[in-house]
Amino acid sequence: MSTPRQQPGLACEECRKKKLRCDRRRPQCNQCEDSGTACYVNEIRSPRGPKKGHLKALRNRIATLESIINCDQLNPKGIPGQGEGCLQIEEITQVLSPPQEYLLTSTMSEVSTISNSFDDSPILPTTPPDQEKEISDMIEADLDQLYFDRVHPIAPMLHQARYFFWSHRCNKADSHICLQLAMWAMAAAASAHLQHMRESLYRRARAKLEALDNDIEAASAASLQAAQAWLLVTHYEFRYMGYRRAWLTAGRAFRIIQLAKLHEIDRLNDVGITIALPEIWAEAEEKRRTYWLAYCLDRFLNITDEWPLSLHEEALCTYLPASEAEFQHGRPAVTTFLYDAIEDSGNKMLPTFAETIVLTTLCWHSVTFHRITPDTETSPNLSSIFWKRHARLYQMVQQRLMLLSLPASSPELHDPMRLFTNMLANSAVLWFHNIIEALHADLDDQMLLVPLYSAYEVVSLAKPLVRSSFFKAHPFSPMLLYLSAKFLKSHPDSASGSEDKQRRLEELKKALRVLQGGNNLAMNYLDLLESEHSDKLCSLSPLGGSVIPDVQQSEPPFFFDMMNLF
Incomplete structure (x- = not known):
């Protein structure tokens, strides 16, 4: 008996995107292992075919058009209310409008496409004109890929597999939605063909973050995702807006990071348990990277006028970030603390992100020493020291x-x-x-x-x-x-x-x-x-x-x- 052509199970998202044959090997297929990317399998897939109510809406529109044509033939002069089978304006609008259950399941772009196909018909708008349009699944996937290709290398704080795990949920927390919009705003800004979307995505991300701040007692208002979203918004404002606004926005991210005590996560956590469980280590490493990204941003933003820092080094008890490969593939590794790495200069090369942190610290120390010269x-003795x-x-x-x-x-x-x-x-x-x-x-x-x-x-x-x-x-x-x-x-x-x-x-x-x-x-x-x-x-x-x-x-x-x- 011949073996089946298709392997049992579902193909991973990376092979589906590249249209490659996935060998379904777990926890990582050969294609993802060779390319060094995270192997993620989406177990929940939406059913194929037209969405609920779509065919019903089209049938109603066809019937309405037939009634309009018959009405025109019986009433050539266009006198309202004459001729059998003629429909009034309110009836036409009611029939042409998609059913309520269809509006709840379809995207705004699809509703707009159906409505615009009958420009001469008196159709009422289904949504307010100032409401933001939803993004199609294809654009969302493109924005996600753009973020990890172009934005993540300079802001390496997100674990790709963890992001794709929660991003496909139907009911996401408010903080997760804020982070996703901030990611998409940065991704659109890093794309030539999606530049027109960046300002809209930025406004939506900031509006949702500010709404989240209004309920500061909520757990999501001071979550890791909220801090990450504010950091990305700060980078966006620093690139495309003004220094003042970016500096004030960074302060919000710094306060959330202090509230979450990310500066001492390796004092509060058991290192042995963290190393033994890759998922827990990946979460802790994402927290470390979020803190260190804010740490470098704090020094770069304040170095001009020698302003005081928000994130100090005195109570720092957080390991330097591990290498990008270990982080993305979930391979637990124990790194060193900042001052140990500084004292060990010249003996061992650190991962790239960690080297940036060390060099940024040395440059800031030069500012501090000059201030107390x-x-x-x-x-004379102090001068010699x-x-x-x-x-x-x-x-x-x-x-x-x-x-x-x-x-x-x-x-x-x-x-x-x-x-x-x-x-x-x-x-x-x-x-x-x-x-x-x-x-x-x-x-x-x-x-x-x-x-x-x-x-x-x-x-x-x-x-x-x-x-x-x-x-x-x-x-x-x-x-x-x-x-x-x-x-x-x-x-x-x-x-x-x-x-x-x-x-x-x-x-x-x-x-x-x-x-x-x-x-x-x-x-x-x-x-x-x-x-x-x-x-x-x-x-x-x-x-x-x-x-x-x-x-x-x-x-x-x-x-x-x-x-x-x-």
């Missing part, structure tokens, strides 16, 4: 840079987070060197070689940034390009000449021009570099004063002046 004349600590931090940055260094042609740099991490490591060298110059320390030409080389490396790393889609670029990449451009303008290399320097500056401007299509920050940096008085503009505050205007007003340029920050 003692006077060399009144406190300060310089030793600064030198130690500078050494850690250089050690991490040696581990991360890759040529610009390396395929590993196709990962947007890895590319940003390498740019951040080189920019951190420039950052620490600027502190030394700002404190009027004695520098020789040899000490300038290391930061000058790092500036050239950022120029080289800008090339793969230009070649790839600007949708995948990290939102803070323009900050690092601007830092390198300012360093090159203020530190010309006498050996390379002015033509070589100008060529490198043009390459940085070219990268900013590519990024400005999806990042307002890149456009502001580009205006600064092309301005004749950019040196004078660098001393201005991005807020332009203490009064925060209405968010609908035009925003002044927002920029990080790294060269004159210290």
